[in-house]
Every structure is written in structure tokens, then in C-alpha cells.
Amino acid sequence: MRSDIDRLMAEEGVDVLLVVGPSEANADLAFITRGASVSGGPVVKKRGCVPILLYHPMEIEGARASGCEIVSVKDVGLDDILRETPDRFHALVLATSRIVERLGIRGRVQFAGRADPSVFHHLVAELVRGHTEIVPVRPAREGLLVRARLTKDEDEVARIREVGRRACRILGATIEWLAGLRARGGELADGAGPVTIGRVKARLRSALAEEGMTDHGHTIFAQGSDGAHAHSRGNDSQVVKTGVPIVFDFFPQELGGYWFDMTRTFCLGSAPREFLAHFDLVRRAFDAALATIGAGAETRAAHEAACQVFEDAGHPTQRSDPKSNVGYHHSLGHGIGLDIHEDPVLGLAKSALCSFEPGMVFTVEPGLYYPEKGFGVRIEDVVRIDVSGRLENLTDYPVEPVVPLSRS
Template identity: 45%
Template sequence: MKQDLDRLMEERGLDAALVGGAVHGNPAMYYMTNGAGLTGGFVLKKRGEEPVLLCWPMEREEAAASGLTVVNLGQYDLTSIVRELGDQLAATVELYRRVFADLGVSGRVGFYGLQDRGHAWVLLNALNAQLEGIEVHGDFDVTLIDAARATKDLAEAERIREVGRRTCAVVARTVEFLQSHRVKDEMLVQADGTPLTIGRVHEEINRFLAEQRLEDPEGFIFSIGRDAGIPHSKGRPDDVIALGQTIVFDIFPREAGGGYFFDMTRTFCLGYAPPEVEQAYQEVHECVERLIEAYEVGTEARHYQQMTCEFFESRGHPTIASDTKTEIGYVHTVGHGLGLAIHEEPRFADIPTNTDVLKPGHVFTCEPGLYYPDRGFGMRIEDVIWIDPDGTVHDLTEFPKGLVIEV
């Protein structure tokens, strides 16, 4: 949470942090500007002091709406600096020099936010070499802002819950759309008698998302049969919607304007499920229930990946615990943190460098699955979990987990 920033900065030995870049699609900047409707700018946070928002003159009103103290960069007249020095990089370094001097920034400064890698590399090296009294710092693993964002306050959790309600509404509308079609020759057909296709369903899902005022920047998954057995296959548009085949519907939209994400998956079979699919689905469903029952504050996150692998291996399925290269059985990690990015802390990978433990405020997914593309099926169930300030575990995904949809 933002209230942890000073502590996190002290742990990293940071005297100040500068977050920059666009706001939209830049979780660190969105977070630090409180979602202000800016094109871009900078947020400067000195340890022990409130953050300051630096913006260009055209966006001063939007900047003020952030609730932060605003510094108008127009006062530095960057255009005149460029004309004087004749070099864009040199002028940018000079701008930083003047801003840091005016705001009393010195010592170790962490830099955060999204920017072209080459541009950032050149600029940060120049700043480190040319700004006296400034040591440029960057994080390779979990950044300062990532660590703060990992735990959510009550307002953030409620925003995620609300996105979840609207996401569930999209899934419900999709099921109704499927059920509105008649069956012919073991497939769904449209009013003109042509088969209903994955592409046609995708069109409707996009419409349902728009009706719920949700953005879909990552692109949802709605795939059938063999494609359902490849975890991130989005589905081939020409595939027909056939009965008895697994359909994986993984949808992860966010609030309009670049806000908080939700992420849920349901697996369906229309009309009936073959026995081997039914058996595998029961095992995935049981795994979800065991995990949700087991989540507890203070437990290493990687423990739940170990638990999932042990569960599936005891039932005869290959997992990445025994074969890290396997493409059948259980092939991925059991979850990920969720917030302003679709993947954030905590991490659940069972690797020695993962020291994440579950904490109050964590929001994350629970998503075991089994995948057998050569046998024509795959499945996943995914719910979003929130641990409240008292350590109580809440499932934010209010949607049934039935496998068979009647048509």
C-alpha cells in the first residue's frame, strides 16, 4: 500500500523515487497519480515527504484532480534549454538538474515507470554520470512500486470486486447467448442454419464487455477442444461450437481508463461431458476447493504450487514439478497477484528465489488446470481471492463452477 512507501524506500536505501511516463497502461504511474487523467508526467516521492506531481502546462487541471501537490514543468521552459544546448539529451539532463535542485533531491534516487528500453538506458546513464550528488538506482526484480502495490487497501479491493461483478455478468451473458442457439448435428447453429463459430462468440463477448464499461487490453480466451488444451490459445475464429467438447473461457478485463483488473476462468461442455473430461474436471474442481481452504496469512506462496503439483501427481497427471518442460497435465503456476497489472505480486512459482508469503491485502488468482491437447481437451477453473485486513480469505468470483451447460 502507499502507506508502506517510506518503509520500503528505507529498506532499499532510497532518498527519493521518480515515477514517469504515460499514465494509461503504466501501472506504476497510474498508481502514484491516483488514476489522474493525464497523458503523462512524473511523480517525485522523497522519503518521509508527500509525493509531488510534475506535469506539462496543458495538463495542469487534470494534474490538480489527482489530489497531489502539482509542479508545472512549464516554468523550466524546456524549449529554450533545447535551443541553448542544441541537443535533446543534454537539455533533458539539464531539466532534471534544475528540477532536482529546486525540490531538494539528492542521494540515491530510484527510477520507475514504463519507457522504451533504449531511451531509458541512455537517459539513466547520462543522469548517473552528469548529475552531481545523484546516484541512479533501478530494481531488477520486484520494484519499489510493485512492492507497494502488492497489498491493496479496502477501496482497491472493492474496485476489484466491482470489476469482478461486471466480469461475471459478461460470462453469464455469454452462456445465455450460447443457450439461445438450437442444436443440429452435435453443434450449435444460428438462425440461418450455419454453425455458430468461435469468431462469432468472440464478437458477442466484445459487445458484452463494452456494455459493462470494461476494457480488454490483453484479449480474452474462448477456445474449444484441442485449443482448450493449450492454456493461452485464444481460440480459432473458424472453429465451430460443438457439443461435448471443453470450452475454456478465461476473461481478464479492467476498469475503463486503465484501472484495476479482474481475472476469471470457467470451463464448459455444451450438452454433455465425456467421462474422461468429467473425471478430470472433478479433480480440478476439488483442487480449487482445497486451495481456497488452505490459503493462510504467513504461508509461503510457493507452498500452494507444491500442493497443487502433489495433488495432481497423486491422481496420475504429469506436472511441472516432475518435468519442468511438460506440455500436458498441469503445466503452469497456480496463481498470480492481481491489481493494476494482470500479473503482479505475490508470485506462486516454486523456485528458490520466490520468498513471497501471503499477507493481508493480497489479491491473487487461484487457477489450477489440466491440459491434454492431443486428447482434444483442456480445462481450468480460476477465481480471484482477497485476504482482508483481519486475515480472512474471500473468494471474489461469484459465478457457479458447473461443467455442463444445458442446450
Template identity: 40%
Template sequence: MQPDLSDLDSFLDDRGAGGYLVYADSEDSTQRYLSGFDAPDPFLTLYDGEVHLLVSSLEYGRARKADRPATVARHADYDYRAKLEEYGHDEAGDRITAEFLAEHGVESVVTPEEFPLGVGDGLRAQGVDLEAEREGVVDDIRAVKTSEEVEHVAEAQTANERAMARAEELIAEARVETGTDAGSGVLVHEGEVLTSERVTREIEMELLRHGCALDETIVACGADAADPHDRGSGPLRADESIIVDIFPRDKETKYFADMTRTFVKGTPNDTVAEWYDLTQEAKEAAFDALEPGATGKDVHDAVCDVYEDAGWPTLRSDEATETGFIHSTGHGVGLDIHEGPSLSPRGGELEPGHVVTVEPGLYDPEFGGVRIEDIAVVTEDGYENFTDYPEELVVE
């Protein structure tokens, strides 16, 4: 994948900077995106219209095989050992970086705002003009996905749906036990109490079978489900809402997907049943508003309208509310699970290639929570929803 970095070229020209400099490992999404190289330890990427890497000798062979870089250098090319003996580790590194920049005719650089302060101070001491940018120029470029990136997200979403099916299967197969040590109404699967932790493990194993992994997920039941970011713990119970929110990352491409479904094993109370219908309506309203030229705020407002018209609070109607619709409608997904654009009160104009979640929900500790989330890409004439997973509240 060769991203279009013309906006970065224009940004550097406007700043009068010779290049854009990143120092991080490839878990940093800006590093991964610009360099096209995957390494577990920090390395330098200089973009000056082309991509130039400065890596350790350990990574040199692999880096030279990467498609993106125009040049690859290693510390040994700049007499690293001699500099280390004369100046010590930190200053030796600073001097090598300064020489690396000078070799490419670069005297001034712009960096991401997360650029390490110590490295930045060291480069300034070597005469490099260095400025951190906070506009998120690379973030904005990354937000508009290429067709290849869109396919990466769609592939991760396919694996995600396999994992969601496994979670729903466990809940469906469970029976309601009234005489366990965990109390009445707990779910039991194959003789063991069905817990959030057990469902999470099954989700993780299913994702691994399909080339994906995750650091954490959400399987939250009852009052836990009333907190949108509570990961959930302990036994799952009958007649209470169970929010399952899975956001895996493809192990090869490093792109994320994201999806949420809400289940009830048994009979939901009237409030949860009403919330579910409203949330389906709110999600439909969001998708009706999702198109190029609309703003993320437009999409968010469409969701708030549905909930407020039904008498439920939102952060738009009451910024201090702790119940009702208490988060934004969605976010961008790509190399990060949360990135631009935003479907929120601050959401800007949407463009073809923006990949976003749509995830309305309602929450109250008295009743639990309900959230439904799909993932889609904005297209030239609307959107394409990647999500092909049914929405059924009651699990039989």
C-alpha cells in the first residue's frame, strides 16, 4: 500500500520544514503508516517526499526488503561504536540522527506531538530545528482509507463475526441454574457457571483461529453493562442484558474491526426491551444521515433526536447526565481502534474512505445497558456496512 501523502507535502511546505520525523516502534500507528515497516523496537522514519529509515543492525536486513522506504541506513553506517565511546549512548544517538538528517539535506523537521522530549532536546542540541505539530496532519490522512485498507478492516470484521457467533452460542447453549453458589438465575454451560471471563476466552480463541487477536474485550452483564467501558466480570445471569463488544486486530495487517451486540438469555424487562427497539431505531437514523458531505455531528444529532424524542436523556440535552445516551455515536477505525473521524458533537465533514462505527446505546445501573454497533465505510454515494451479523435481543 502506497498512501497518498500529498497533504503532508503541502503541510511541510507551509511550515518551511525539510521533513517529518517519527521515532517510535511500529505499534505507533503513525510510524507504521509512514514507514510501512514492522519492528518491535523504536526506529527513525524521515519523510521528505520519500521515506528514509534509520534502524539498528538487527532490523537492517528486513528493512531493506520493505517496499516503502527509498533508503535504509543503520547506526553502524555513522561510526556508532566510536561515537558511543566518545559521547555515551544518548549523545551518540543524537549525533547519528543529526548526520542522518544532514545526509538527506534536512535541517528542520516537524514531528508528531508524541515525539520523545529527550530525543527532541538532544537533536536541538545538535542544531536541528525541531517543532512538534498538534494539528494531526497524518491522522487526517490516515482517516481516509485506501481500498486496500478498507479491505483489511472488512477482513478483520469477518473474523469478528465468527467470534461474536461463538459468544452468542455459549449464551444460547447455557441453561438457567437456580441453585448454584453464585446465586439464583446464573447461566451454566456444560456444568460450569458461565462467566464473562470464560466467554472472553472463547472469543479470543476463535479470533486466533481466524488470524486476529485482541488485548481486551467487553462481556458485561446487568449493572456492569451500564458502564460503557466496563469489561465485565463474574457470572452471567438470566433476564439481564449482556453487552458483548469485540474489537479485534488482524495479526498480519494490523487493522482493527469493531462490533457490539446485546443479548438476553430469558426474558428482558420492559425497559431493556424498549431500549433495544429505540437503539435499533437510533442506529437506523444514524445510517440514514451517514453520507459524504454530512458531518459527524449530523450523524450524532440524528441519534440524539431519537432518544430525546422518546424521553431519554443524552449528553446533548444534559451534559451532566450519568444515564441515558452517555457517549458519542461512533469513531474511526483503522490501525487504531479509536481514530478519526468522530461521530460526535465535534465531528467534522465526512469523506469517502472514512471507516466509522455506529454504536448508539442507553445505560442505567438500575436496568443495565443496551448497545448495538456496526462498522461501515463512507462511499461516494452513501456508505457500505461491513457488518453482516443479526440483531436479536433474546437468545433462545
């Protein structure tokens, strides 16, 4: 949470946090500016002080919404430097020197955000010349803002909940549309002809745009053996079939903001008996994992609970056979927020071990994958640990293995 930043700075002995880079795909900048509509930073956060955002006057309204103290780039003379210095890197050095001088950057500095490595090199070089010491991210720890983003405050949870509400509505409308199509020889069709996976995704993108969201073109809609490869996005040219398992992994983002991530696996019309047995097992693993989750419990324990269900039924898991590419071969879940993959990681890696805390928002997504059987199964919800330490599921959509067709 943002309220943790000063505590984390004190723990690391950091005097100044410098958040750099453009706003695009920059979760650290979005976090510290509350998603303000600005094109970039930098943001200077001194320990114990309100962050300072350097902004261009044309973005004054966005800057005012950031919750930061705002300082115009014109007031510190950056416009003059950029206009009068022909060499880009020399201009960067002069601009950095001016920021250090005007904003009183002293002491131990840590960076966050993102930047072109060559540009970043010059930025660091200029800071080192002054009265500063660069504080690297320690090998065993994440950066300060990544650690602050481990937990979400109620405003952030509300944002994620709303993205989830819209995601469930769009996913549900898509499945309802599929269920209402005609089935011809085991393939779905409408008045325009066969319904391909590419058409399903195009419909999704249109619905997302209307809701102010995007999937960045990465939605997984994989049927048959494609669904047995956990991150196969499916073949856009394939016609959607009845009676064939479909893995529908939907992870939209509100524009410039928070993500959601949910997966449903189902067959349209009818389902093979073997698929139904595997589906039931994945649902049991999902429920077993949820039963272990609460404040203070180890994240690893949830993953191991899912592994135990699968292993008891004779399936290889990441725990029993780490080299296996079938069965349950991935971790149980991941944090979600301004990035699609954040901490905590619910897996076996020692580097990721931690305990659940109030404010954590993360996915739970066990699965089974068998290319030779022609299908995979995954169930995924976004959940959170509330202020009382209990689990709350933010994914309001049913889990069913078969979607009946309303037309034949």
C-alpha cells in the first residue's frame, strides 16, 4: 500500500525514491501518482514527505489528480535546457543536475519505474557526481514500490473489483452468445458463416473497448489439445466446436490501470466423460487450496494442498515431478494489480516464500494438462485477504463444465 512506502524506505535506509520513465506500462509511476493522466515523471519521493511530481503545464489537470506536490518543468528550467542543448544526453545530464539542485536531492537514492538503459546510465552518473549514494535493489528483495504494491488498500481493491465485475459480464455475454448459435456438424455458425476463435476474440475486443478496457490481444481461447498447453492462446482460424473442451482465460486491464484474471473451462453442448472427471478433480483442488488461505498462512501451503489432491489421484505435479510437462506443472497463482503478475507467488520456489497478509489480491488457478488426451482444464478466480484476515472471492461467475446450447 502507499501508506507503507515511508516505512519501507526507513527499513532500507533510503532517503529519496526517484520514480522515472514514461507512463506507458509503468506500474510504479501509476502507483505513486494514483494513475494520474500524465505522460511521465519523474516523481521525487523524500522519506516522510509528499511525493513531488514534475509535470508539463499542458498536463496540469492530470497532475493535480495525482495526490503529489506538483512542480512545473518550466519552473525548474527544464524546458530551457532541452530547447538550448542540441545533444540529447548532454541535455539529460544538465536536466538531472537541475532537478537534483532545485529539489534538494541528497543522501541515499533508490530508483523505481522504467527507463531506456542508456538514458538511465547518464541519470545515475549525474546523481553519483553529487551529494548522493545510489541504493541498489538487494538481490534477495524487490524494489520498494514493488514491495509496497504487495498489498492493496480499499480504494485499490474497489478498482480491481470493478474491473472484475465488467470482466465477468463480458465473459458471460460471450459464452451466452456462443450458446445461442447454431451447431452444424459439430461446429458453430451464425448468419455470417462459421464462428472462428478469431471472431470470438474480435467480439471480446469490441466489448472491452466499450467498457474502457483492453486485453492487449492476449486472451486465451484454446480448444482441444491447444488448451493442454497452459499459455496457448488458441488458433484464431479454428471454428469453435461442440463437445470439445475450451480453456477461456480472460485477463483484461482497465485502460492505464488495474488488471483482472479469470479462467473458465467448458464444453459447448456436451462433454467427454474423461474431461468431466478431470474437471471435477481440478475443482476439488481449487476448493482444497482455498480452504488453506487466510492471514498468516504460508502461500506455499495453498499450492501444496492443490498438489496433494492431484497426486492422490495419480497425476504428476510440480512437487512430485518438477520436470513433467503434463499434469499440474505450474504454480497455483500470482498477485494482481497494476501489473498482471505481481507478488505474492503461490508456488514452491524458496525465493517466493511468504505468508498471506490482509490486503493481498491474487489468483488461484490449479489445472491439469494432457495434450495426448486432447484437452486441458483450468479454473481461475481472483481473491483477496480482507482487513479481518479472511478470504474473499472477487470473481462472481459460475464454474460449470458444460454450457448447454439453446439451438441445434
